[in-house]
Amino acid sequence: MSNYVDALHREDFVPRISAAQRRSDFVNAAVEVIATYGIEGATTRRIADQAQANLAMLHYCYDSKEELFADVYEYVAGRYRDVIKDSEPHSDLADTARQILRGAMEFYLESPSFAAATLELISWARRQHGDRGIAVYDQALESVRAALRGAAADHPVEPETIDQIAYVIATLADGFAMNWLTYGDRSAATEQMAIAESVLQSWLVVRVGSTSGTV
Template identity: 50%
Template sequence: MARIPAAERRVELIDAAVLVIAENGVDGATTRRIADRAGAPLATLHYCFASKELLFGAVYERIAAGYREVLTESDVHGDVATTARGLMRGILEWYVAHPEISSAIFELISWAQRQDAAKATGIYDQAGDTVRSILSADAAAAGERVDAATIDRLATAIAALSDGFAINWMVDRSTGKAMDIDLAISMLDAWMAANLADESGAGVDDREHQPAEVSESGGSLASLVSWVDVG
């Protein structure tokens, strides 16, 4: 049997760790379980990673890099509202396609907070920086005047709605019960209609996106997302 290069084996172990963490939590993600899932000898895991903490750190970095990659690929290079929708749809479709990612992320963030509170914010900080950079660049290209504070609040709204979707998806993945992607984006549209129109003059296309759509409880989407207004 051909010897697997160490770099390739590291990737396999990181991928296996994501699955084991998602299934068993950080505490249940033993090195033996991870090695078994990767089809590697336990000694190989210890050769590639001197400690479990270093392995988990590598997993953390892999997920953060995955966020950045998804966001970059989801940049539609439109106006601010169109780009924001594209970024959020890309993230939510990533969660749906890789349900283990959601579970592993929340497990790892809790773990990281216990280890190093500053590191725990790494995924959010890096993803937020990427979102703000994309939105700012696309706003400039589209000739929109959107200040940095509004871009920052929009990035936070995207993160908050995406997190809510991810948790809902983890709990109930049955069709028609879990929050769907279009509903989540409609909630983002409601926020943008209230916060972008006056400043950029672009706003949200009312013909396709109605922020005042009535929910089953009789409220509007605008009221449903009032908690997302971080200003």
């Protein structure tokens, strides 16, 4: 107990940081550690070290690693929502679909740790918790579908078509992420982004027709 109190006291010698900020730091640190060491290697010690905090502070903010990982899942889902929101041009369905795909691939390209951690988290969650792994993916897909529905408001399309476009975007983005993480070749990845966009564009022309001058 004295070691725990001493460790907390040592935190007093650094500028005061709110508990909310500390929790955010630990979540971001967990993403980096999971990307590097996988779920099994994501110990609380490594996460605390990555966050440049002591272990006692992590346990002060989180009662268990399970509780910390719950926040990590919410962070992952939130980042996908942000990427999709930032990618929406609100012009038409086809352009919105392309921009979402481009935004997702650019985010993966610039955030390889996030991409690696996300794939690891979803795979692990499906093995351990079932529904949680599905929920993370479902939330990301629903964000895509919502953006597509908004873009198609003036020219409504069938819900099945929205589902299909969201699926194609997810498949292309996930395939891009896997290739980028496997080879780490930025030049090749940039070319593959263009290929993925052309595949989506060709599919959109066949499935929904030309909805803008750029298709």
